[in-house]
Amino acid sequence: MKKTVMLFGMVVMLLTALSAALADRGESNNNGKNPNEFKLGVEVLLGDQKHLIEGKRVGLITNPTGVDQELNSIVDMLYNDPNVELTALYGPEHGVRGNAQAGEYVEFYIDETTGLPVYSLYGQTRKPTPEMLENVDVLLFDIQDVGTRFYTYIYTMAYAMEAAAENDKEFIVLDRPNPLGGQKVEGPVLDPAYASFVGNYPIPLRHGMTVGELAQLFNEEFDIGADLTVVEMEGWNRNMYYDDTRLEFVLPSPNMPTLDTALVYPGAALIEGTNISEGRGTTKPFELIGAPFVNSTEFAAALNELELPGVIFRAASFTPTTSKHSGVLSHGVQIHVTNKQAYKPIETGLHIVKTLHDMYPENFQFRAENSAGISFFDNLIGNGWIREAIENGVSVQEMENQWKAGLNEFKQIRREYLLY
Incomplete structure (x- = not known):
């Protein structure tokens, strides 16, 4: 009888240990890292690298996606931090609060919560003017991108980097995940003859890069020359889609709800x-x-x-x-x-x-x-050639074959700027 009880006890202990091990594994992401270790660029900045902005007048380029994992707004966190002097806000397309529709002109206004001036980067100008930067030493960029070339926030970032370079301001990008992961790179590389605000640089449609990586690529490959710092995330790896993190999806624009x-x-x-x-x-x-x-x-x-x-x-x-x-x-x-x-x-x-x-x-x-x-x-x-190809009955496979060489060339350039 005692042997039976002892054996039963050992089985229970083994099952308990196995259950705990499985629970631990269940808390891990694809690469065995605990999601609790994941940190956004904004969290790294305010936790470990606040020295980058202390004692400086800070201008913030953001929108509703500029939140930490607890959904606290970066605007509020910086404004309420006694060691940070937040002096100006800058809004991309759709505005700082995300209430403007696609293509809708955004005016200058005063933010009701903080009383700070909000300069529109989707109004009379898409690039900060010297007057907009008078009361700023460093520009922070914290906006969630969606991993697609024609999403305009990355060009707001690039124009702001140009303005920072021209006006001797520091520029800091607080990195965020690419929702589509960081491995796959697809589509034709943009022909510079077709550059616009929905595609300003020769990168493919699906670039597979974070905003911080793109900032480095833009800065070096296209001679922006900004005094650039990228505050990297912790615990993110290239095979992670957005739902492989524990981040809530905050809609980056009115027609990007999920x-x-x-x-x-x-x-x-x-x-x-x-x-x-x-x-x-x-x-x-x-x-x-x-x-x-x-x-x-x-x-x-x-x-x-x-x-x-x-x-x-x-x-x-x-x-x-x-x-x-x-x-x-x-x-x-x-x-x-x-x-x-x-x-x-x-x-x-x-x-x-x-x-x-x-x-x-x-x-x-x-x-x-x-x-x-x-x-x-x-x-x-x-x-312009893909529209003609569709009109002339060319197959999608033939189109892909035609853009493959340019895509492979970009992939080689891209490697130099990957942070994760």
Whole structure:
């Protein structure tokens, strides 16, 4: 009897130890690091590197994504810190508080909470003027990017770096994760002839870099010459998507409400260069694609027949409340990403555009060309030849083959600036 009790006790002890070990493993991320060790750049700055800003007048470029892991605003943290002198705020597209729609002009104003001046970098100028920097020694940049070339915050950063260099101001980037991970690099590299505020440098559509890494690349490769410091994250590695961290997803802009939106955005946003709705004015922007003249069942079937990796398409109808086809019932698809590692957003986006073009030749249109013969689609994709290729019946595979050499060249340059 005693032997049975002893044996039972040993089994219980082993099971307890095994359970504890499994629990410990469950607390680990892909690389065996405890997510509790993860720190954003802002947390590293205020915890270990506050000397970078102490005794200096600080100007802050941020928006609602500028929060720590407890969702405390960097504006409030700096303003309420007795050892930090926060003197000015600067807002990108959509503003510091994120309440302006895409492309909406943002005015100068006084922040109600802090009483600080808020200078718009999406108003009369997209680059801080010397007058905007008079009361500043160092500029801080803390904004969540979404990993796509045509998302404008990275160019707000670059213009601010130029202004810092020209006015002898320090520039500090507080790094944040790339929501799409830091490994995959996809799509054509932008042709400088098609540079705009939705693509100002020759980088691919999915660049696979953090804002801190991009800041270093912009600074060196494009001769900005800013006095640049990147405050790195701790505990982030390149194979981590946003949901591999414990971060809450704070929408970076009004039409980027979820991580699912960010996943499809690099390809689905190409629809913005056409007369098809990209789902603005719905609860699923960039996931819903359609127009009044589309047959949703046939369109979904055509896309699913392609058997694209990591994605399926559901026939869907919707009525946008704003933007294209506002108030008009539209038909199309909802994009459902089933495997984010396998999913290829740019390939998928081009197949969507090409299929719409081929199925509805009398109704589908690219956005009109400007005086230089450039369509907004060209600005988004970063060249003029892909639009011509779609119109001439060239396959998506042939397009990918054509941009491969430029993409491989960028990958080599990119290696020099990776921090993680």
